[in-house]
Amino acid sequence: MKSKDLRTTSDSQAIDLFIQQVQSLPSVRTQLGRLIFALDATASREHTWDQACQLQSELFLATQPLGGLSVQLCYYRGFGEFHASPWLTNTQSLLQQMNAVSCLGGHTQIAKVLKQALLETRKEAVKAVILVVDSCEESLDHLCQLAGELGLLRTPLFVFHEGQDAQAKRAFEQLARLSGGAYAPFDSHSPGTLKALLSAVAVFATGGHKALQDFSRHQGAEIRRLSQQLKGPTS
Known part of the structure; x- marks a missing residue:
């Protein structure tokens, strides 16, 4: 089997697994969905950040017939830098925010993403949190505690994991499960x-x-x- 065929098979399996996880989630009803779109902006994520910039319009285009979507962009990079945007309701505003960001080396700050999600959903329900990431360099026990709190608030975490880091995979699967969300690997290519x-x-x-x-x-x-x-x- 050619490498392209192998990658296609892998992508298909990843989507199938993601579907199985989302299938068990409770039904959601809302007119304007609130979604946190969180990305790792450390140096290793530069290629995927550019890719996400190109794809971010899908978040809004997919939901226009349903009344629209409100997105908060979150990212971390460098030495303890974490940013959360205002709530955005159109693709141009989100793209402007993303285009202003350059990736910088640094450690992961997933805990800050989860804390931001808890803060926002306690103000008004956040229906989903997307995290695009490739590694985890934090205390798993602490992250699991935060993910469990999200689960109690019915704010599912959807972790899209790039790469083959087996330890990170196990961590992300736990976080998704505890929050009531789902985990899916993907290939940036x-x-x-x-x-x-x-x-x-x-x-x-x-x-x-x-x-x-x-x-x-x-x-x-x-x-x-x-x-x-x-x-x-x-x-």
Whole structure:
């Protein structure tokens, strides 16, 4: 089997696993979904940051028929630098925020992302938190405590993990499970996988399983494939 075929198979398996996890989540109902889009902006993430800039419009485009989406961009980089944007309701505002960022070397600050999600959802419900990341350099016990608190507040964490770090994979799977969310690996060389995952979570955050199913009827084959398997509760 050629390497391209292997990568395609791997992407398919990653999406299938993600679907199985999201399938068990409770249905969500909201007119304007609030979603935190958090990215690791340390030096190793530069390529994926550029990719995310190109794909970020999917978050808004996917949810326009449902009443729209409100996104808060969060990122960490350098020496203890963490940023949380205002809540944004259009793709141009989000893109401007992302284009102003350059990646800097530093350690992960996932705890700050989770604390920000807790802070925001205690003000008003946050329907989903997306974390795009490749490694974990923090105390897993502490992160699990924070993820568990998100789970109690019904704010699921969707971890999109780039790379083959087995230790990070185990950590991210635990965080996703404790929050009531899902984990999915992706390959930065296959942007279609990340695009599909971002769209799926955005639609889920705005309208739940039924909204994703309805939306997919007007979209491409990959999104339809996701929706056909996301047959959660519709009531």
